Amino acid sequence: MILEVDNLQIHYSTRDGTARAVDGASFVVPEGRIVGLVGESGCGKTTAVRAIMGVLAENGRQAGGRVVFKGQAMDEATTRRLRWRDIAYVPQSAMSSLDPVYTVGSQLIEVLTKRGGFSRTAARARSVELFDLVGLNERRLADYPHQFSGGMRQRAAIAIALALEPSLLLADEPVTALDVIVQRQILDVLRSLQQRLKVSMVLVTHDISVVAYLCDEVVVMYAGQVVESGPVREVLARPRHPYTMGLRNAFPDLLSDALELVPIGGSPPDLREPLSGCRFVPRCPFAQPACSLDTAMSGNGAHQSACRRDSEADTLRTAALDPRTWQRSSSFAMS
Amino acid sequence: MAALVELRDVVKHFPVTRSLGEIVRGAHPAVHALDGVTFDVGDGDAVAIVGESGCGKTTLGRLMLKLVEPTGGAITFAGAPMAGLAGERLRDFRRQAQLVFQNPFDALNPRFTIYRAVVEPLINAGIDKAEHADRVASAFRRVHLADFDRYFDRYPHQLSGGQLQRVVMARALVLGPRFLVADEPVSMLDVSVRAGILALLREVRETMGLTAVYISHDLALVRYLCERTLVMYLGRVVEDAPTEEIVRRPRHPYTQALVAAVPVPDPDQSRQPLPIKGNVPDAREPPSGCSFRDRCPHAMPRCAAETPLLRATADGHRIACHLE
Known part of the structure; x- marks a missing residue:
């Protein structure tokens, strides 16, 4: 198991009291597998992956349970050390995850040099490689995010997440709001990453068809808890x-x-x-x-x-x- | 059956900001949102318009409601040219033709109570105040909001997405329209509530004898609503056929790609590779001839030279493709 989530409790403090967004959720991600996390809005799926990534909103805190990554229980320090390097995250809106005032290429190079210790030359070469991996033309490295279509932004966000060769990718609704043909192209990019780079993934989605197309395992969440989990074929058929x-x-x-x-x-x-x-x-x-x-x-x-x-x-x-x-x-x- | 809405060679261009070079050359670039669209919506029919973002489907919906004016071509509603509607006849058209918005969270004024939101069209249409309460109540009954009087004093943020979409529909139905345009009516809603809204759309169409146009990017959804589907690509209709035909026997290469791309909730589905590559080209500079040709696996020299016209086939499709 690359990831084990055990009895996770995430609480948000709100004006009207404490909201138990994740209330004792447990699930595992086997090495090299794609796990779909499904449920309606507000069931806690986004909160769960943000907690794993250590990027909860300010009013959120882990009130119990544990997250174990490659056999190591995660605390704040390990999360910070592993974040982006070993565990990467593609947030829900790729639009807002890219900075509008820098070219996409310079954002990619910044991640590689600042976090990955690449030299600028090496970072440039790696950027070309990453763009190729997600099916973007290297000429597009010089473009600004607004020059990209929705599907291209999503590809760029995936390229940035993959920059430091993480072994686990958390993707929150990576194809929602995209047209079906673009959606399919992105899903095929994710599948090829799993096959070529053996990246394990957690895919948050409300779309059962996306799970059926891409995932090996599925975890169904309701009101902050896991209500069903298992191999996709089993769970969807029976x-x-x-x-x-x-x-x-x-x-x-x-x-x-x-x-x-x-x-x-x-x-x-x-x-x-x-x-x-x-x-x-x-x-x-x-x-x-x-x-x-x-x-x-x-x-x-x-x-x-x-x-x-x-x-x-x-x-x-x-x-x-x-x-x-x-x-x-x-x-x-x-x- | 007589047509309620007829579109003849409808063209809509949106001007775009000119670059310096374009100003010097005297060029007037424009986005060709619609490029010669012709079809009829039969009285009482439900027609779906599907296509990817930027294909012109939303513009088409707005033209049919006279929210924007066409650059060329003609649209008639119940036999009357829409371009000439003014004064009392325009107000009458506004009562008969209504829009259901895409996002129920944005469609209602957050400062207005639910009652105010639904009564507003009656006020605007000059309906006698004595009738307001009854009409609002009957609109709420139509959308199955139980105990509706409990909603009247609430504000939009106090309702769930499904309840809000029902209020948006009550607002569209309160004047007793004949014609409804719904732009992605369920795309913002959770799966579990979507089904209820789709059933409601079907029900009001039947009980009120409405003619409806549903605009969506989701072929899987329009199957539950419309007997007929038009597929659009870059401002043109490329295929027009009964929805089941579109889904089971797509004929235009673009429709075939669209159908192949729709994921189905069955892990044992065959995973055929997408038959097309690339992205929708810039609508400012569409390719010559058939605008789909540079992504089409069957493109031939004729496709670059000549724009294919929408032609009827023996099996009841209309297709714009030289392969036919």
């Missing part, structure tokens, strides 16, 4: 947690014959409120009284889920395909 089943049903599929999408009614809970038991209960069509107790992840082998009714997963999955199952919880009343 989801065991009702939230994953709901997500799968709600997702448009270009090739399916079903011409109806089924929404998951309601919205995720307010993380500033004290919560216990399964967080999905208010939206779950299969909830029972016992679901108000906390449930640990369980399952045979790599495919794990945190559902009280896990033994009935096959029956629930069939019921979940029927749109009427979800109607009970889909009123839009104000909570």
Whole structure:
């Protein structure tokens, strides 16, 4: 395992109290694998990768749990030492991660010389190499970020993240807001990095299709917790947690014959409120009284889920395909 | 079926800032947002317009609502030329044609209560005040916002994205329009709420007998909304066919690339390499002839010399390609 996240707790202090953005999340990233972190907005996926990278917002703090990278428990000092060198991060908006007043090439050279100890000549050569790696023409090194299209900016942000040959790349929604053809080109760049450089990756996304296309493993988060994880093929074909089943049903599929999408009614809970038991209960069509107790992840082998009714997963999955199952919880009343 | 909206050879150019050299040469460069677009939207139909950013799809939507004027060509609404609409007839058109915005978080004034946001179109249209409360209530019922009177005094920031998009739709529907243009109506919403909004769009279209145009970059989504899809590339329509045909049997090489690029939520999908390379060229200097030719795997000399026209095929597509 290149990365182990164990019972991670991240709290944000807000005017209205403490928000438990990540509330006991555990998952692992095997060496050389791409792990997709999926869930709705506000489920804690971005917070989790920012915590791993040590770049939480000012009001955020790690309140518990640990992050282990290559067998070494991370504290503030090790995070600072490993950041960019061993663990790199492509933030959500590549637009804002590039400085508009410097050419893209000079930003790349700065990372290489200041952080990587490259000489300017070596840095220049390495920049050309990196641009080639992500499919950008070296002539573009002299351009400013505004001269780049959205897809090119995303490629440049990936090139900068890869500058110091990290072994783990954290990418937050790397293809959201890009056109499908550009999206596909970026996903293919990421795949070739995994294959050619053996980079391990955590890919934060809300898009199950992106996970299906690129990832080996998937971790499904809901309300700051992991509710299901396992090999992508297993989890998408046979989801065991009702939230994953709901997500799968709600997702448009270009090739399916079903011409109806089924929404998951309601919205995720307010993380500033004290919560216990399964967080999905208010939206779950299969909830029972016992679901108000906390449930640990369980399952045979790599495919794990945190559902009280896990033994009935096959029956629930069939019921979940029927749109009427979800109607009970889909009123839009104000909570 | 009669057409509600007809576009004939519609052209829209946006002037751009000139460089010194261009001023000296007397050149007037322009972005060719639309370059000769012709199609009809049948009364009661739902038509999707898909394409990548910069293909002109948003401009097309704005032209159909008379929010911008075309540089050339003609658009008619219910048989009347839109260019000539003014005074009372323009106000009448504004009541009949409505826009659903892309981003519900920006579409509503943050200082207005939800009630104010939805009643505003009624005030602007000069509807008798005695009718306001009933009409607003009926619009909220249409978008399935339960206990709607509890929303009236709230402000946009107190609502979730899904609730906001329902309010945006209530605002678009409150005047009882005939024609709706929705620009990426769900792209800003979470997956779990998207499905509900799509179902709602379908439902209001059926119950109110609306004609609708949906603008989107996402073929997978428009499948759930529209029977017919137009594919645009650099200001031109390159293919026009029933949506299922576009998805299952795309004919234009660009449509084929678009369909191949859409990821599907199935890890066992075949991962065919993208059939095209490169990026959309600069709309200021589109290639001669077919604007897709420099990315097209089938390009031939004729494609550079001659712009392909949109022609009907035997199987009900309209395609702009010399291969046909």
